[in-house]
Amino acid sequence: xxxxxxxxSGGHKKGPGVKKGKKLSTRIDLTPMVDLGFLLITFFMFxxxxxxxxxxxxxxxxxxxNMKIEEQNKIKNSVALTILLSKNHRVYYYxxxxxxxxxxxxxxxxxxxxxxxxxxxxxxKQKSVEDLKRSGALTAKDFATxxxxxxxxxxxxxxxxxxxxxxxxxxxxxxxxDISDIEQGFIKATEEANPGGGK
Amino acid sequence: MTAMCxxxxxxxxxxxxxxxxxxxxxVVVKTxxxxxxxxxxxxxxxxxxxxxxGRIFFAIDNGKMRASLIDDVNSEKSLNLTPEEKKAFSxxxxxxxxxxxxxxxLASTPDQKKVMETNAPGIPxxxxxxxxxxxxxxxxxxxxxxxxxxxxCIKADGDASYPNVQKIIKTLEGxxxxxxxxxxxxxxxxxxxxxxxAKNEKKG
Numbered sequence: 558x559x560x561x562x563x564x565x566s567g568g569h570k571k572g573p574g575v576k577k578g579k580k581l582s583t584r585i586d587l588t589p590m591v592d593l594g595f596l597l598i599t600f601f602m603f604x605x606x607x608x609x610x611x612x613x614x615x616x617x618x619x620x621x622x623n624m625k626i627e628e629q630n631k632i633k634n635s636v637a638l639t640i641l642l643s644k645n646h647r648v649y650y651y652x653x654x655x656x657x658x659x660x661x662x663x664x665x666x667x668x669x670x671x672x673x674x675x676x677x678x679x680x681x682k683q684k685s686v687e688d689l690k691r692s693g694a695l696t697a698k699d700f701a702t703x704x705x706x707x708x709x710x711x712x713x714x715x716x717x718x719x720x721x722x723x724x725x726x727x728x729x730x731x732x733x734x735d736i737s738d739i740e741q742g743f744i745k746a747t748e749e750a751n752p753g754g755g756k
Numbered sequence: 757m758t759a760m761c762x763x764x765x766x767x768x769x770x771x772x773x774x775x776x777x778x779x780x781x782x783v784v785v786k787t788x789x790x791x792x793x794x795x796x797x798x799x800x801x802x803x804x805x806x807x808x809x810g811r812i813f814f815a816i817d818n819g820k821m822r823a824s825l826i827d828d829v830n831s832e833k834s835l836n837l838t839p840e841e842k843k844a845f846s847x848x849x850x851x852x853x854x855x856x857x858x859x860x861x862l863a864s865t866p867d868q869k870k871v872m873e874t875n876a877p878g879i880p881x882x883x884x885x886x887x888x889x890x891x892x893x894x895x896x897x898x899x900x901x902x903x904x905x906x907x908x909c910i911k912a913d914g915d916a917s918y919p920n921v922q923k924i925i926k927t928l929e930g931x932x933x934x935x936x937x938x939x940x941x942x943x944x945x946x947x948x949x950x951x952x953x954a955k956n957e958k959k960g
Contacts, residue, residue, distance in 0.1 A: 587757050587758070588757075590761065591757070591760060591761045591764055594761065594764035594765050595764055597768050597772075598764060598767050598768050598771060601768070601771035601772055601775050602771060604775065605771060605774065605775040605776065610787070610795075610796045610911075610940075610941070611790070611792055611793055611794060611795060611796065611940055611941065611942045612792065612794050612795070612796050612909060612937035612938060612939050612940065613790050613792035613937065613939075613940050614792070614794055614935070614936075614937050614938075615935075615936065615937075615938060616934055616935050617925065617929055617934040618934070619934055642918070671946050676949070707918045708918070709917070709918065709919050710917070710918075711917070711918045712914060712915055712916060712917055713788065713806070713912045713913065713914055713915070713916040713917070713918060713920075713921045714788040715918070716918060716921065717788040717790055717914070717938060717940055718790075720790070720938075721789075721790040721791055721792070721940075724790070724791055724792060724951055725791060725946060725949045725950065725951045726949060726950050726951070727950035727951060727954065733925075
């Protein structure tokens, strides 16, 4: 900072008997001001929200209690993959929509992971649908369809994670559906069969 | 010292200009992460907060709207609120109190309110909009009447159990609201996936 030269350098020599004026320093102690400055910085740093929260947009399918059954879209068994969410962030899945009462679907247990988790299964499903399209078994209008059924013991983070997997893997068609009692039974049976739980 | 002083005040100026105060939150909520990058809209938000225990708090951002909302709710549920109590509502950030306690809550002092807020049972909700216990349905309906442009944002804790969130979704579906936002934290897109490829394509 610019400082004033207060020392009496050079100039004329005052004669004897001439009283020297008392020199006061023009320097101010800045420490309290800096303290205050940092205090305010800390305050603003703690109260500020720099990162805006992000949102995930979801569109639930249009539902009307008066809708006729014939108007509803039927999903082909070959494009569907049903994912069940259960407690302790466990994930169960099976191929198809599981509407055949004579054949219980075969539940497989897995978990959320980048490798060897549910993501690989989703990618595998997408691939098999693409293959079926190429072979002519499915039309161009068919997409791999994921049915998400969270059970009562699952948490909100499971739901967000699985929806996130849909975005990550670019799944075009997916739906959140209420779990049926039969499927709750499947989970229970699978849980009893392998207590380790897909890990 | 001078240089440090300069830096301190430069930073201070930056934070003062860049700051936007955190909105008052009724409960601490740790949202799960997703790769979604859509920012939360600045205005016209209806925020439904769900904490770990599944308590639901309802908030809308605009003070004026809150005033007309409470008028609407007051007449619908015949709560007999005084103008002072209505004013208290329009100043309050969020509500997690059932209708039968709302009057006494709004009439209480700020300190009492804080205690009530921490012990609040949350807004009662049910799977059907027609259920008389579904008070959230009334709040949503009145809020949508006041401002049809309101966006619905659900801010739920990752540990909140699914049935609690499911009830909210069912209620929204009951009012034919099929589009809403879930507030999440941002996480990095995992490499080698379809979303990662799409993101890189956009950049390049």
